[in-house]
Amino acid sequence: MNSLVLRTVARVVAPVVVLYGVRLLLVGHNSPGGGFVGGLVTALAVVLGWLAFGPPPRARRWERGVALGVGISAVTGLAAVLLGRPFLTHAVLYAGPVKLPTSLFFDVGVFLVVVSATLAAVRTLWEAGS
Amino acid sequence: MQTLLLGIPLIPLLAAPWAAASRRGSWLVALGACGAVLLALVPVARWAATGLVASAELSWFSALGVGYRLRADGLSALFALLVAGVGVLIVLYARAYLGHEPRAPAFFAYLLLFAGSMLGLVLADDLLTLYVFWEGTSLASFFLIGFHDERWEARQASVRALVVTVVGGLAMLAGFLLLGLEAGTFRVSELDPRTVQGSPRYPWVLGLVLAGAFTKSAQIPVHFWLPGAMVAPTPVSAYLHSATMVKAGVFLLLRLLPVLGGTELWRTWILPVGLGTFLFGAVVAVLQDDLKALLAYGTVSALGLATALAGTGTAVGRDAAVLYLINHAAYKGTLFLVAGAVEHETGTRQIRHLRGLARAMPATATLAALSVFSLAALPASGGFVAKDLAAKALGHGLEGWLWVGAVVTAAFGARFLQVFFGSGEAEHRHEPAGLWLPALPLAVLCVLFGTWRQLPEAVVDWLGAPHNVWPKFSWGKVAPALLAAVGGAGVAWFGGTVSSRWPEARWNGDRIFDALQAALLRFADALTHLSLTGRLRDYLVVILGVAAVGAGLPVLAHARWPEVGRLSFEAAFVGIGVAAVLVTVLSRSLVAAVVALGAVGYSVVFLFMGLRAPDLALTQMLVETVSLVLFLAVVTRLLSADVPDRHPLAGLDLLVSVAVGVVAGALAFQLSTGPPSQRLAEFFARNAKLAGGTNLVNLVVVDFRGLDTLGEITVLGIAALGVLALARRPR
Incomplete structure (x- = not known):
């Protein structure tokens, strides 16, 4: 798809949307958002970039992102086990004025899985079609 | 400690x-x-x-x-x-x-x-x-x-x-x-x-x-x-x-x-099986021509005897079984190692091809002789001590089995020894120490158990009921043992002549197992052909149909139907959704159908907004968008955008779709109006503070129901891997 309008728009919009996706991930604890939604938004921004600037580069290992995400989420649960609590027990940490729930790390894993899985699907179907 | x-x-x-x-x-x-x-x-x-x-x-x-x-x-x-x-x-x-x-x-x-x-x-x-x-x-x-x-x-x-x-x-x-x-x-x-x-x-x-x-x-x-x-x-x-x-x-x-x-049931269920296996294994062992097969049936026989001894249900039986098993490990272990050495050096295990190995492999032959000595339960061997106790444990009623078994056991022991006697062209064979030295301690054990009184007594002592296990050497015991061994050698000669002409058993366990396995595979094949038509629609009909019936029957049985209240603005979105569904179903173009399906999803987004569920609306909107992109990618790039091969309203498809819709709707309604879900919502609201957040939906997802989410992202990841594997076909 070779469109000047799309490229111009995408150059500005895609990075902003990626940032918005990350913001959704971070604020999910208190307002609408979260890892799942944030991941979808980020993935869509990347797809927008692909649409504007041509097909994605080859040989991306999306399955690694999936594995990393599931791994991060599982490890955040295991941390509680190491401290003698049941699997996936979360706590709220305070770093000065910043409130940091450990479930955020869990959500990061969700985010990674959603981004990787979505992009893997789009990318694979894209390639299979062309 | x-x-x-x-x-x-x-x-x-x-x-x-x-x-x-x-x-x-x-x-x-x-x-x-x-x-x-x-x-x-x-x-x-x-x-x-x-x-x-x-x-x-x-x-x-x-x-x-x-x-x-x-x-x-x-x-x-x-x-x-x-x-x-x-x-x-x-x-x-x-x-x-x-x-x-x-x-x-x-x-x-x-x-x-x-x-x-x-x-x-x-x-x-x-x-x-x-x-x-x-x-x-x-x-x-x-x-x-x-x-x-x-x-x-x-x-x-x-x-x-x-x-x-x-x-x-x-x-x-x-x-x-x-x-x-x-x-x-x-x-x-x-x-x-x-x-x-x-x-x-x-x-x-x-x-x-x-x-x-x-x-x-x-x-x-x-x-x-x-x-x-x-x-x-x-x-x-x-x-x-x-x-x-x-x-x-x-x-x-x-x-x-x-x-x-110690019960009657214990005896009547175990003893016959054990004794039957004991005799069967020994007889079949004599007829074998393969060294290892001979030893394997010998092991079957020995396990039968040990089972029978355990089946007596007495303390003496237990002691005899343990003593026998330890001795069996010693002599049968040695014999296997000897058989392995013979095969390693000669390249065959067929008794009829092996003769006169004693000259080339003297140490191996000695070990074999020592262990057969114990196998045949000759006096001053561990086997003798063990079988003497076994006779005591079985009692007079069953002792006869032991004697018959002893003759046949001696027979296959003699068959095994045949390979070392006679003259053969075994000149260039040799025996590496690594193939007989490890067997030496076991062979020594065969003799020690029969000559060093403390050893079997210690075993029985460990088992907790010290009693006299050392046999009194009287001709009354020694003579039958010798006779059994001699008789066994005779039987061995007979078995050797028979085994070459023995027809291969037509219906042994292997064949029955293989036949059953083949039948199972054929059945699976037939089932596969019946159920896998190669058409996605057929699979969907089956899967969704089963789901609708399985989930639908219990739901419909306890159905509470909604009361239709006053119409509000939500009705407008429901109407848009219904219209979009009709377009989806009736459209003759795939692209139009996909876009209409997207419209169905977006109508739900507005419904969620109306119900003040921003999180759900956001998620629904994004999922809808991503699905639309994926669908369009598939439709425009992978498929020809033609009309589907079958009319969407054709018979079974329509029935199944409507059933699935009704059941899913009923299920959602039951779940959202039933009392347990309300209690859960209260619980989450009360404990939100513990999780340190205010967005209840997200707290449920990442904290309260974290394990569910972990499972879901795992499934999502597996699905993505599946897509990768399916679409990246070798070209």
Whole structure:
């Protein structure tokens, strides 16, 4: 798809949307958002970039992102086990004025899985079609 | 100090990956692990010798009262010593036997996997711990039988062995669960015989446990896996399939003897099977022409006798069984190692092709003679002591079986020795020390048990009921033993002439197993052809139809139907959604259908907004968008945008779609209006503070229901991998 309008728009919009996706991930604890939604938004921004600037580069290992995400989420649960609590027990940490729930790390894993899985699907179907 | 016990099975299990990873030194790792176990067993053996019982446990499923519990009484200590001691010798032997086998590290890793599981099995004091280790030995046996996996026969034999022992093992697990529930504990040493035997479920418990014991210890009619297992490398045959693993069944009987034994049922169910196997195995052994097959049927026979001894249900029977099993490990282990050395040097195991090996392999021949001496239970051998006690245990009624068995046993022992006598062209054969030295301690044990009185007495002493086991040497006993041996030699000559003309059995266990397996595969094939039409729509109809019926019947049975209230602005979105559904279904263009489907989704987004659920609306909108993109990518790039091949309203499709819709709607309605979900919502709201957030939806997703989410992202990841694998077809 070779469109000047799309490229111009995408150059500005895609990075902003990626940032918005990350913001959704971070604020999910208190307002609408979260890892799942944030991941979808980020993935869509990347797809927008692909649409504007041509097909994605080859040989991306999306399955690694999936594995990393599931791994991060599982490890955040295991941390509680190491401290003698049941699997996936979360706590709220305070770093000065910043409130940091450990479930955020869990959500990061969700985010990674959603981004990787979505992009893997789009990318694979894209390639299979062309 | 007693917690040391817990580590004993773990030493080989942890060493297994190490052995697999190290290349040339894998045998050293295996040797070190077995040696370490032997060292660790020294204090355990000391305790056992003084009548102390070491025990230790680690909590596992505390809610179920199940733990990783080990306990070393005399019986356990004896078997553990046997496993570790023979293990050391087998590792030494295997090193010479395998030579430059490139897969030796895997071999030693499997061997360690087995050793660890077997140690756990004999030391276990918890029914479920025992079961786990039990299946561990089956698994290791499967890998080792199929070690030469390039051969069909090896693969098939390993599958036969695995299926038979695992099916038996599962029956045993059911028996264990019943037993644990009846007795109120899974701790073997705390099972109360009166409670168990008084229960109406006692026959079930006994039958199921026996199924496990009989399959593992190769009793007729499921004995066939054991001769089949002889395709394994010979060290495996010597270790797993004669000296240790196959004894697990008898060990289980002995372990549970105080709980389940001593009843009439115990005797009548076990004794006939054991004695039948004893005679059957011995007779078939005589007719074999293959050295290892001969020994395998000999092992079947010996396991039969040991089972029968356990089946007497008395303390003498138990002692006789243990003494016999230890002696059997010594002589049969030696014989297997000898057979392996013969095959290694001559390249064949056929008795009719082997003659006069004694000249070329004098040490091997001596070891064989020593062990056959014990096998035939000649006086001053360990076999004699064991069989004397066995005769005492069986009593006058059944002693006759023992004598018949002794003759036939001596016969196949003589058949085995044939290969060393006579004259043959064996001049250029030689014997590497690595192939006979490891067998030496076992052969010496054969003689020691018959000449050194303290040894068998110590064994019986460890078992806890010291009584006199040393036979009085009288002609009344010696003469029949000698006669049996001489008679056996005669039978052996006869068997040798018959075996060459013996027609291959038409319906032995192998064939029946293979026929059943083939029938199962044919059935699966037929089912596959019937159900897999190659059309996605047919699958969807089946899957959704089953889901609709399965979920629909219970839902419709307790249906509460919504009362139609006043129409509000939501009705507008519902109307848009319905219209979009109609467009989707009736559209003749795929692209239009996909876009209309998107519209259905977006109408739901507005519905969520109206219900003040921003999180849901956001998620719904994004999912809808991504799906739309994916759908369009598929439709425009992969498919031709033509009309579907079948009219969407055609018969069954319409019925199933409507059914699914109705059921899903009813389900959603029930779930959102029922009382339990309301209580849950209150719970989440009350505890939101603990999770440190205010967005309840997200808190549920990442915290309250974190495990669900972890499962979901795993499924999502697997689905993505599936897409990758499916779409990246080799071009």
